Amino acid sequence: MALIEWDEGKHLVGVEEMDHIHQGFTLIVNRLGETLDPSIFKSLFIQLLEHTQEHFSTEEKLMEESGFHGCEEHRHEHARVLKQMSYINEKVQTGKIAFGRAFVEDLPRWFDVHAVMMDNALATYLKETGFEIALGDTATDIIADSPPAPTAL
Ligand SMILES: [Fe+2]
Numbered sequence: 001m002a003l004i005e006w007d008e009g010k011h012l013v014g015v016e017e018m019d020h021i022h023q024g025f026t027l028i029v030n031r032l033g034e035t036l037d038p039s040i041f042k043s044l045f046i047q048l049l050e051h052t053q054e055h056f057s058t059e060e061k062l063m064e065e066s067g068f069h070g071c072e073e074h075r076h077e078h079a080r081v082l083k084q085m086s087y088i089n090e091k092v093q094t095g096k097i098a099f100g101r102a103f104v105e106d107l108p109r110w111f112d113v114h115a116v117m118m119d120n121a122l123a124t125y126l127k128e129t130g131f132e133i134a135l136g137d138t139a140t141d142i143i144a145d146s147p148p149a150p151t152a153l
């Protein structure tokens with residue numbers, strides 16, 4: 001059974017980078033919820049931790065670069081979750097899988113609230129200020145500036 005039922009109406013924030021990361025998060029959480037194999041659970045939990053570090057640092061970079069004002073509370077919440085996840089990961093890696101299962105089963109509830117409240121507020125700010133469009137322009141510039149493909153002789 002999938003722990004997180006991806007729901008566009010609820011989870012989609014409308015900023016591509018963030019939506020892509022959130023879909024990746026959902027996938028890992030659901031794999032953790034489905035596996036019965038302790039060694040797969042252990043390696044998926046490491047994946048979850050690494051993905052979450054990347055997830056949060058990407059959002060924090062977006063906050064800093066765009067000058068988003070709700071920054072501190074959001075960053076604080078990320079730090080709290082990461083600290084707890086790292087602690088649980090230590091337990092999981094020593095074979096205490098039940099700690100990991102209990103933690104993972106609580107993640108859908110956390111994700112629902114976090115995506116709807118904090119991530120959505122950030123995404124709304126990025127869209128309103130046009131920062132998201134600026135990100136898109138940068139990507140286009142990089143592609144436009146890359147050297148032309150070599151032509152066949
Ligand atoms: Fe997020």
Ligand SMILES: [Fe+2]
Pocket residue numbers: 056059074078114118119
């Ligand atoms: Fe977040």
